[in-house]
Amino acid sequence: MKRTNLLPILFVVLLAAPCTAYAHTTWIVDQGGGADFATIQSCIDDPTVLDGDTCQVNTGTYMESILFNGKDIAVISASGPENTIIDGDQAYFVVRFVSDETEDAMLDGFTIRNGKNSGIYCYMSSPAIRNCAITGCGSAPHSGGGIYCDHASPLIANCTISGNRADAGGGIGLLYSSPTITTCSITNNSATVAGGAIRCMLSDPKITGCTISGNTSSEGGGVYCMDSSPAISSCTITGNQADYVGGGVFCTASSPAITGCTITGNHANYLGGGIGCRFHSSPIIANGVITRNSANSGGGIGIEDASPTLTCCTLRGNTADSGGGIFVLFSTTPPILTNSILWADDAPEGGRSTSVKRVSPCGTAMCRVARGAYTLTHTGP
Numbered sequence: 247m248k249r250t251n252l253l254p255i256l257f258v259v260l261l262a263a264p265c266t267a268y269a270h271t272t273w274i275v276d277q278g279g280g281a282d283f284a285t286i287q288s289c290i291d292d293p294t295v296l297d298g299d300t301c302q303v304n305t306g307t308y309m310e311s312i313l314f315n316g317k318d319i320a321v322i323s324a325s326g327p328e329n330t331i332i333d334g335d336q337a338y339f340v341v342r343f344v345s346d347e348t349e350d351a352m353l354d355g356f357t358i359r360n361g362k363n364s365g366i367y368c369y370m371s372s373p374a375i376r377n378c379a380i381t382g383c384g385s386a387p388h389s390g391g392g393i394y395c396d397h398a399s400p401l402i403a404n405c406t407i408s409g410n411r412a413d414a415g416g417g418i419g420l421l422y423s424s425p426t427i428t429t430c431s432i433t434n435n436s437a438t439v440a441g442g443a444i445r446c447m448l449s450d451p452k453i454t455g456c457t458i459s460g461n462t463s464s465e466g467g468g469v470y471c472m473d474s475s476p477a478i479s480s481c482t483i484t485g486n487q488a489d490y491v492g493g494g495v496f497c498t499a500s501s502p503a504i505t506g507c508t509i510t511g512n513h514a515n516y517l518g519g520g521i522g523c524r525f526h527s528s529p530i531i532a533n534g535v536i537t538r539n540s541a542n543s544g545g546g547i548g549i550e551d552a553s554p555t556l557t558c559c560t561l562r563g564n565t566a567d568s569g570g571g572i573f574v575l576f577s578t579t580p581p582i583l584t585n586s587i588l589w590a591d592d593a594p595e596g597g598r599s600t601s602v603k604r605v606s607p608c609g610t611a612m613c614r615v616a617r618g619a620y621t622l623t624h625t626g627p
Contacts, residue, residue: 390419
């Protein structure tokens with residue numbers, strides 16, 4: 247009888263086996279029962295739920311706080327944030343990514359609410375947070391009412407972050423972090439100290455295509471930057487308010503790049519209704535529209551010991567007691583304006599001051615500058 251060599255067949259079977267063994271699984275979570283799991287955390291914790299798997303959560307309000315425990319899994323809602331809610335019931339954090347989770351760890355399609363410190367906390371991790379509504383979270387004296395990132399680089403996309411509060415970063419608080427924040431609505435958040443919408447501390451986020459509106463703080467009603475270099479592009483920053491400096495954006499010792507943004511209708515009680523720059527900041531502002539902002543000084547842009555560069559910008563209809571468009575104080579290196587328009591900015595106390603000491607005029611090239619557009623002042627000897 248002819249003998250058949252089975253080794254090649256066995257080799258092929260062994261090669262094919264891993265493909266079957268590591269197929270990803272979708273697990274169903276339903277608090278009403280009749281599914282694989284009744285809670286989100288039990289799905290995450292189960293040892294048979296592996297990296298690459300999905301916990302699909304059915305409609306309901308889930309009274310729990312969840313911890314991803316280092317698993318790179320997707321936790322997604324079956325019917326969107328309007329119908330699927332994770333309520334932290336005043337737990338410190340509603341959702342935590344604190345164990346080196348990667349971008350394969352995903353939270354998608356939930357309302358996150360009622361976290362005492364923050365809605366979502368990311369530490370040393372880079373998860374993806376998509377299509378979520380984070381609301382009603384945070385409290386003083388904490389940072390990052392909606393989302394708090396510490397040494398983290400998450401993707402935050404298509405989220406609504408509203409009605410949160412903190413000492414710093416009412417909507418989002420960042421420390422040593424570089425998240426990507428894209429196509430989000432960050433509205434009606436508050437901070438007692440800094441960054442009604444976003445506070446950047448030693449952080450370099452990318453903020454693209456976002457609407458930042460109706461936020462309040464002492465400094466940086468919209469965005470606050472300290473020792474940071476955020477890239478802010480194609481955003482609308484409107485209707486934010488600061489008790490002191492930087493109604494729309496405030497930067498100190500920072501070099502943000504603000505490109506293609508509309509900054510309108512913001513207010514600061516003291517300096518920089520649209521943008522406030524202080525203490526060795528050198529922001530680059532390009533292709534932007536800065537309009538209808540107001541402050542005591544520098545309705546459009548208020549500058550104190552800083553040197554911004556403006557290219558292809560329009561400042562129009564901003565108001566202040568001094569420097570309707572731009573107000574410059576104590577700056578030995580003047581702002582540089584190129585291919586920009588300052589027009590119809592109102593300053594009852596005068597625009598271009600002639601009684602300045604030890605301050606050079608603004609460097610302007612190919613610009614159209616109207617009366618009342620900017621004030622340069624120096625109160626030293």
